Amino acid sequence: MLPAVLFLVAVAELVVFVALNYSGLRVADDPNGTGPAAAGAQIYLVEGHHYFVYVENTASAPTACAVAAIDGSGPVALTKKNSWSATTTQSEAGRTYRYTASFRSQVTGTAIVNCQGVNGGLMVKPDDTVFGYFAVAFMVAGGVALLASIAFVIIILRRSGAKRAALAASHPFQGQYG
Secondary structure (H helix, E strand, C coil): CHHHHHHHHHHHHHHHHHHHHHHHHHHHCCCCEEEECCCCEEEEECCCCEEEEEEECCCCCCCEEEEEECCEEEEECCECCCHHHCCCEEEECCEEEEEEEEEECCCCEEEEEEEECCCCEEEEEECCHHHHHHHHHHHHHHHHHHHHHHHHHHHHHHHHHHHHHHHHHHCCCCCCCC
């Protein structure tokens, strides 16, 4: 019974994680947007989700960024949210970009992200921190499933040992001498 409960806990943990983070997992897999800082980077944004802002290695960091979309336009607050999970450098189309900031989208749809103070290329990438959390959840579920497997083997071994002991007790050994 214990192994079955542990295995069900592992499966339930993964199912609950995916159910609660389905939108984040889907958005994190969206394509990046690139472009010159003056024209902006075109990207599909989803309201409430975070995005990483990268600039070319030789470019200066942005002082401010704004989003222009059909559903709304305006400045976005630059933060360092989830900066620990952002790749320090990112390569795309033969260019190397470095992480500078993050922002939370206030619109859903195709948008142009413009940043001031950048004198080079700009790349906007969906925050993919949720993939790291998924990896941790998967390892925890795998550990619980491994624990369930070990408990299953131990229970089988103990039961077979107990059966052998009960059989030996009920039929004592009667050798040729007694």
